[in-house]
Amino acid sequence: MNFRATLTIILLSLSCISARGQKYDRGYDNAKPVTFAPKKSFMVSGTAKFSCHTMDDYKFLIIDDINSNGYTISVNPNFLYMIRDNIGVGLSFSYGRTLLDMESANMSMSEISMSVNDYYRLSQSFTGALAFRPYIPLGKSGRFSLFAQVELGFSTTTSKNTANISSDTKGTFTNKYKILLGVNPGISAFITNHFAIEASVGILGFNYTWANQKHNQVANGSHSLSDASLMLNLATLSLGLAYY
Numbered sequence: 001m002n003f004r005a006t007l008t009i010i011l012l013s014l015s016c017i018s019a020r021g022q023k024y025d026r027g028y029d030n031a032k033p034v035t036f037a038p039k040k041s042f043m044v045s046g047t048a049k050f051s052c053h054t055m056d057d058y059k060f061l062i063i064d065d066i067n068s069n070g071y072t073i074s075v076n077p078n079f080l081y082m083i084r085d086n087i088g089v090g091l092s093f094s095y096g097r098t099l100l101d102m103e104s105a106n107m108s109m110s111e112i113s114m115s116v117n118d119y120y121r122l123s124q125s126f127t128g129a130l131a132f133r134p135y136i137p138l139g140k141s142g143r144f145s146l147f148a149q150v151e152l153g154f155s156t157t158t159s160k161n162t163a164n165i166s167s168d169t170k171g172t173f174t175n176k177y178k179i180l181l182g183v184n185p186g187i188s189a190f191i192t193n194h195f196a197i198e199a200s201v202g203i204l205g206f207n208y209t210w211a212n213q214k215h216n217q218v219a220n221g222s223h224s225l226s227d228a229s230l231m232l233n234l235a236t237l238s239l240g241l242a243y244y
Helices: 003-021
Strands: 042-060 063-084 087-109 112-138 144-165 168-190 195-215 219-243
Touching: 042 087, 063 112, 063 219, 087 144, 112 168
Parallel strands: none
Antiparallel strands: 042 063, 042 219, 063 087, 087 112, 112 144, 144 168, 168 195, 195 219
């Protein structure tokens, strides 16, 4: 091995040792932290939804002559208190009510036909949850921030179903209970000094549900279900207004 090759190997070894000993600085340690939600402040937010429908001799796929009306109402207030800069804990509540009053509907497929008259369904639900939300500010202005709200809660739902099928009136009453754990990331942006708009969507959820049911005030039944999901659920997409 000649002198030039030996020198080259030594220089390469020294450069590797030097590179291994250096700490890569991404600038986080020296960056001034940005405060989106300061300590001891609070946040109040909420979402609301209302929809109603009326069908007159409407046809949907294999169901004909649908005559019905109904509505859906839901409200979801939230309260957070900042125990540290950009970290809040609090409570989340939800109330929902749905009514479907169907006078008639006919279903026919091949040689099978069935008609439903005077179908009535009314349900309402209450949900309460403990909430934890850390913020990750975007930029240096303090007006934009990502967040991930973690919720652990309990839900109860009562529903009543009655229908006239083949000249017999049948009714079912159900009490349903649910324990839920969910993670809802989102983004928040101040539009004034105190008001912000928020958008969030669920990606992680775990639910355990059990229900007690009474049919025609005679037969009793029950069921339980547990499920977990790790996926983007666009059905949980919500937009709201928050006050800080």
